[in-house]
Amino acid sequence: MNGWTALDRFLHTDPRDVGCAEAMDMLHVYADLVAAGVRAEERxxxxxxxxxxxxxxxEDFEGLLAAIAGEAS
Known part of the structure; x- marks a missing residue:
């Protein structure tokens, strides 16, 4: 990967992206909604x-969903 590839990816970042810290703070809520069948991506x-x-x-989100599904079983 060269510097142009990284720059191009950065420039195409969705401006709605909240970043890792905020996503991790709310990941449990988001995962619970998804597991309950709620369209969390709209909220x-x-x-x-x-x-x-x-x-x-x-990957953390997928792991959390798997854990939630395992608890429901």
């Missing part, structure tokens, strides 16, 4: 944008 646009863009946060 929390910034978190949805961040989870699409940030691989590590997206």
């Amino acid at each position: 929390y646009l910034g978190i949805a944008a961040h989870l699409r863009a940030c691989g590590p946060c997206g």
Whole structure:
């Protein structure tokens, strides 16, 4: 990867993206809503944008959903 690729990705970041800190602060709420079948991405646009863009946060979200599903079983 060269510097242009990183710059291009940065310039195409969704302006609604709330960043890692805010996404992590609300991740449990977001995951609970998704697990309950609520369209959380409509209520929390910034978190949805961040989870699409940030691989590590997206993985944390998927793990949390799996844990919630495991508790429900």
